[in-house]
Every structure is written in structure tokens, then in C-alpha cells.
Amino acid sequence: AQSVTQPDIHITVSEGASLELRCNYSYGATPYLFWYVQSPGQGLQLLLKYFSGDTLVQGIKGFEAEFKRSQSSFNLRKPSVHWSDAAEYFCAGSPGGGADGLTFGKGTHLIIQP
Amino acid sequence: GAGVSQSPSNKVTEKGKDVELRCDPISGHTALYWYRQSLGQGLEFLIYFQGNSAPDKSGLPSDRFSAERTGGSVSTLTIQRTQQEDSAVYLCASSFGNPPDTQYFGPGTRLTVL
Numbered sequence: 360a361q362s363v364t365q366p367d368i369h370i371t372v373s374e375g376a377s378l379e380l381r382c383n384y385s386y387g388a389t390p391y392l393f394w395y396v397q398s399p400g401q402g403l404q405l406l407l408k409y410f411s412g413d414t415l416v417q418g419i420k421g422f423e424a425e426f427k428r429s430q431s432s433f434n435l436r437k438p439s440v441h442w443s444d445a446a447e448y449f450c451a452g453s454p455g456g457g458a459d460g461l462t463f464g465k466g467t468h469l470i471i472q473p
Numbered sequence: 474g475a476g477v478s479q480s481p482s483n484k485v486t487e488k489g490k491d492v493e494l495r496c497d498p499i500s501g502h503t504a505l506y507w508y509r510q511s512l513g514q515g516l517e518f519l520i521y522f523q524g525n526s527a528p529d530k531s532g533l534p535s536d537r538f539s540a541e542r543t544g545g546s547v548s549t550l551t552i553q554r555t556q557q558e559d560s561a562v563y564l565c566a567s568s569f570g571n572p573p574d575t576q577y578f579g580p581g582t583r584l585t586v587l
Contacts, residue, residue: 393575402477402564403578449516460506460518460532461576 361386363452365464372440373472380435380467382450390452392433393461394424397447406448409433420444445471475499477579479565485585486555494550494582498567505548506568506576507540511561522548555586 362385372378384390391410395403407418414426424435433450447466453459478497486492498505507519518532522542533539537555542548552559562583566576 395578402580403566405575405577408575451516460508460521460529461516462518463516465515 361390361452361454361462363450363462363464365448365450365467367467368465369468369470371470371472374442375439378435378437378440378444378469380448380450380469382433382435382464383431384433384450384452385431386452386454388454389428390454392424392426393451394418394422394433394435395449395451396420397449397466399446403449406435440469440471442471442473445469477565477567477577479563479579479582481582482580483583483585485587487587488557489554491551491553492555492584494552494563494584496548496550496565496567496579498546498548498565499569499577502567502569502577503545504568504570504576505542506566507548507550508564508566509534509561510564510581514561516564519550552584555584557586560584560586 364383366381393408394406396406397403406422407416407424409416409426417423422437424433426433447468449466450464451461453461480495505522509517520527520540521529524545525542537553540550562581564581565579568574568576
């Protein structure tokens with residue numbers, strides 16, 4: 360079955376420190392992969408996406424993610440977090456072609472320590 | 474330009490009543506999706522429209538749930554005989570193209586069934 364797994368429910372990072380949020384996928388072929396962020400009471404905002412090509416993708420707000428086929432991973436990174444990055448982060452995938460509903464991970468709640 | 478809009482933003486209803494949730498996609502977006510977000514289940518795909526047709530209804534949890542889309546634009550998600558387990562945030566997303574590309578989400582409707 361197709362699935363997206365985010366192993367970390369909560370992550371606490373100090374402001375200014377680097378961040379890596381983990382995402383693993385299970386699909387028969389290379390899926391479309393996405394990272395979304397959700398702030399309290401808000402909808403989902405797209406950070407970045409991977410369809411094909413360059414495995415390192417850049418997104419908004421200084422985020423990047425790397426697609427690693429050998430590890431079935433699509434981890435999200437940021438070199439230096441800001442207090443405003445505190446939010447819920449969701450990794451999502453679809454089998455490809457785009458005409459599919461997204462399968463979401465359970466989310467990682469990011470807490471920023473001053 | 475305007476994003477995806479949903480109404481109402483909050484809905485409180487009594488068990489057994491019917492509810493209608495509305496989604497206005499981004500202008501020109503041909504694909505429309507409904508998702509449900511709840512504490513227990515996370516983010517679940519419900520249904521996908523391409524134009525006015527729904528090629529994928531696989532995520533609808535029961536026959537109490539139905540959705541329609543008219544004029545290739547506005548969509549309504551109807552829940553009949555609501556149950557307490559239907560309490561959740563219902564998110565709508567839209568996307569451009571066939572096959573569609575990235576999904577852009579609305580702010581959601583928070584449904585509470587008493």
C-alpha cells in the first residue's frame with residue numbers, strides 16, 4: 360500500500376539552529392512528493408515539491424528537501440530556523456500524474472526554543 | 474489573486490442533521506479535492522473532481538457523504554445524518570491542468586457535531 364511516514368511527532372529546535380524533518384515514502388514507482396506547513400488555525404501552505412529531475416529542491420522561506428531514492432526519503436531541511444517557523448509540517452505524496460488525492464504523513468510539530 | 478475559499482469557517486450541528494460545506498476553487502483550476510483532518514486520523518483524502526466529474530470517490534468514508542461540483546467551479550460536500558465521529562476540519566484544494574499539478578488548499582471548515 361502507498362504510504363508516507365513522518366517518524367517524528369514533535370521536534371524541538373533552538374532558534375538559529377539547523378533543522379531536518381524526516382519523511383519516508385512507500386510507492387511502487389517514484390511518486391510526486393510535497394512538503395506543506397500548517398500554522399495554527401490556518402490552511403496548508405506549500406513549501407516545495409518534487410516531481411522529477413534534480414533531487415535537491417528549493418522552496419519558500421529558506422527550506423529545501425532532498426529526494427533520495429535509495430532511502431525512500433524526502434527530508435526537509437533549513438539551515439537556520441526562526442521563531443516564526445513553529446508550526447505543523449506535513450509530507451505528502453501521490454503516485455504520479457497528479458490526478459490523485461495526496462497521501463499525507465501524520466505531521467511533525469516543530470517547536471522553536473528561544 | 475484570490476485563493477481557495479471555503480464556507481462556513483465553522484459549523485456546529487446536532488447529531489442526525491445534514492450539513493453542506495462549500496468550496497470555491499482558484500479561478501481557472503479544473504481539479505478540486507476534498508480532505509478531512511481529524512486528531513485521530515490525520516489528513517485523509519475524500520474525493521477528487523476533474524471538471525464536474527468525480528473519477529475518484531474512493532476516500533468517502535460512508536454513503537452519508539456525497540459531493541458535487543457544478544459549472545466546473547464551486548463544490549459542495551454534503552454529510553447526511555451527521556455523527557459525532559464526523560467532527561473534523563474539512564479542507565478543500567484546487568489544482569490546474571489535466572493531469573493536475575500542485576494542490577492549493579483553502580482555510581478549511583471546522584465541523585463540530587454535538
